[in-house]
Amino acid sequence: MADEATLRDMREVNRIFDEVVIQQGDFAALDRVYTSDAIILPPGGEIVSGRDSIRRFWQQAARELGATSCRLNPFEVEVVGDMAYEVARGEVGTANGAIPIKYIVLWKREGGAWKWHRDIWNASA
Amino acid sequence: MADEATLRDMREVNRIFDEVVIQQGDFAALDRVYTSDAIILPPGGEIVSGRDSIRRFWQQAARELGATSCRLNPFEVEVVGDMAYEVARGEVGTANGAIPIKYIVLWKREGGAWKWHRDIWNASA
Numbered sequence: 001m002a003d004e005a006t007l008r009d010m011r012e013v014n015r016i017f018d019e020v021v022i023q024q025g026d027f028a029a030l031d032r033v034y035t036s037d038a039i040i041l042p043p044g045g046e047i048v049s050g051r052d053s054i055r056r057f058w059q060q061a062a063r064e065l066g067a068t069s070c071r072l073n074p075f076e077v078e079v080v081g082d083m084a085y086e087v088a089r090g091e092v093g094t095a096n097g098a099i100p101i102k103y104i105v106l107w108k109r110e111g112g113a114w115k116w117h118r119d120i121w122n123a124s125a
Numbered sequence: 126m127a128d129e130a131t132l133r134d135m136r137e138v139n140r141i142f143d144e145v146v147i148q149q150g151d152f153a154a155l156d157r158v159y160t161s162d163a164i165i166l167p168p169g170g171e172i173v174s175g176r177d178s179i180r181r182f183w184q185q186a187a188r189e190l191g192a193t194s195c196r197l198n199p200f201e202v203e204v205v206g207d208m209a210y211e212v213a214r215g216e217v218g219t220a221n222g223a224i225p226i227k228y229i230v231l232w233k234r235e236g237g238a239w240k241w242h243r244d245i246w247n248a249s250a
């Protein structure tokens with residue numbers, strides 16, 4: 001289990017992804033979400049490496065999907081060594097209805113801040 | 126990075142999944158692959174919890190897919206604390222051609238053996 005301060009830090013990063021990045025469309029805020037050498041493994045495509053490429057990925061994916069929100073609901077958060085992992089469900093809001101997803105994020109501390117370092121998800125239906 | 130003995134143990138578990146479980150159809154061998162309280166997050170469906178349910182999942186999924194092999198090609202393996210994580214590409218062989226996938230597995234030691242504890246994947250195309 002993670003301690004309360006760590007959980008609070010992680011909730012704040014997840015809030016930034018949903019409210020600032022997806023809801024407000026501020027993709028520069030992804031600097032506060034992903035480590036500089038993060039990797040994401042999106043469904044239906046190739047692996048995307050590095051925060052700059054990840055920013056372009058989300059900008060395009062959010063537009064193509066018409067995403068208006070991305071609720072993240074972790075049900076398991078564990079700190080292991082200098083990393084942490086999160087196993088979670090989520091829900092992408094779009095004009096055409098909600099898409100239920102699930103994901104695993106490996107978190108890493110970068111410059112004292114917990115950030116997403118490895119990120120993979122898929123649709124639940 | 127993981128040490129050589131750990132990497133060897135992990136390669137052997139991955140080999141069992143491909144050659145014994147999928148190629149030979151010996152689903153009882155999943156006891157050597159997953160921890161007893163493992164969780165998998167398959168694309169297009171709900172989370173599956175516990176090794177017995179996971180065994181039923183793979184039995185059905187392999188049949189429905191006509192899977193004849195499942196090659197696993199990790200490109201990142203890190204031991205963190207008493208766990209490890211693997212980031213990888215893979216390829217499911219079927220009668221209708223190969224399906225490229227990617228995945229993250231969180232490994233945990235159970236009874237002295239490294240096993241898959243959390244497992245999520247998606248298709249790359």
